[in-house]
Amino acid sequence: MIYYYKINCLPKNLKLIREFTTSALRNMPLSDIEINQLVLAVDEICTNLMVHAHHYNPDEFIEVSISQFPEAIQFEIIDRNITDFDISQYKFLGMTKIIQEKRKGGLGLLLVHKIMDKVELKQENSQNTWRLLKTLPQK
Amino acid sequence: MQIKEYTEKNIHTIEIIGDLDASSAIQLDKAFEDALLKGQKKILIDCKNLMYIASAGLGVFVSHIESFKEQNINCILYNMSDKVKNIFQILGLDSLLMIVKDREAALHSIQ
Numbered sequence: 727m728i729y730y731y732k733i734n735c736l737p738k739n740l741k742l743i744r745e746f747t748t749s750a751l752r753n754m755p756l757s758d759i760e761i762n763q764l765v766l767a768v769d770e771i772c773t774n775l776m777v778h779a780h781h782y783n784p785d786e787f788i789e790v791s792i793s794q795f796p797e798a799i800q801f802e803i804i805d806r807n808i809t810d811f812d813i814s815q816y817k818f819l820g821m822t823k824i825i826q827e828k829r830k831g832g833l834g835l836l837l838v839h840k841i842m843d844k845v846e847l848k849q850e851n852s853q854n855t856w857r858l859l860k861t862l863p864q865k
Numbered sequence: 866m867q868i869k870e871y872t873e874k875n876i877h878t879i880e881i882i883g884d885l886d887a888s889s890a891i892q893l894d895k896a897f898e899d900a901l902l903k904g905q906k907k908i909l910i911d912c913k914n915l916m917y918i919a920s921a922g923l924g925v926f927v928s929h930i931e932s933f934k935e936q937n938i939n940c941i942l943y944n945m946s947d948k949v950k951n952i953f954q955i956l957g958l959d960s961l962l963m964i965v966k967d968r969e970a971a972l973h974s975i976q
Contacts, residue, residue: 737887737888738888740886740887740888741884741886744884744917758947758948759947759948759951762917762948762949762951762952763951763952763955765917766917766919766952769886769919770919770920773886773887773919773920773921777887821927821956821957821961824927825927825930825931825961826931828928828929828931828932829924829927829928830890830894830921830924830925830927830928831920831921831924832924833920833923833924833927833956834919834920834921836920836956837920837952837955837956840955840956841955
């Protein structure tokens with residue numbers, strides 16, 4: 727089963743993406759806490775894209791697809807934008823430094839990495855695909 | 866998201882209602898800034914109706930931890946749902962901020 731959602735880049739649409747993701751995950755064997763974590767991880771990527779890559783431009787879109795496999799749930803978030811962001815260079819600043827410098831940002835990608843088992847960013851021409859994988863516990 | 870605030874016996878309470886995400890975090894930030902400007906030393910955060918928190922919301926709390934220390938401000942969060950608390954726990958923020966069960970416990974701790 728694949729759940730698919732395409733939406734334009736507006737602040738109010740972040741809540742709609744959360745509702746779509748929650749609704750899809752309700753069909754899977756997950757607790758409310760697990761669903762909330764996964765919704766948050768998808769929300770963080772979508773927020774980063776809408777804010778930093780698309781500057782909330784309503785003429786631009788992002789796509790979210792959720793696929794359930796026997797061993798895992800895969801989330802793909804796709805946008806079209808030329809970016810030089812290199813996920814392999816991502817380094818968390820450290821909580822102590824963030825607190826000392828009174829920073830408000832820098833926690834989103836850390837949360838995504840802590841929640842998901844695998845985080846990849848594939849860049850091809852102007853299409854960027856974030857692929858997030860969450861392994862399901864085997865019974 | 867909505868913010869409700871009231872001050873009673875030198876204790877300032879901020880109630881967060883709804884989703885605290887990238888589009889609403891600025892409202893909480895302003896509430897903190899205003900409370901600090903007014904010289905509030907005891908701040909309670911009622912999370913009963915906080916339905917969701919994203920990193921932007923967590924960032925508001927994190928960015929004020931140092932100011933709370935510097936200005937000797939006691940800030941306590943209470944009435945937090947398990948799923949919201951879990952997000953604080955993922956980053957270890959439950960050990961950097963005081964989170965208690967309910968208002969009674971919050972009032973007891975802040976005295």
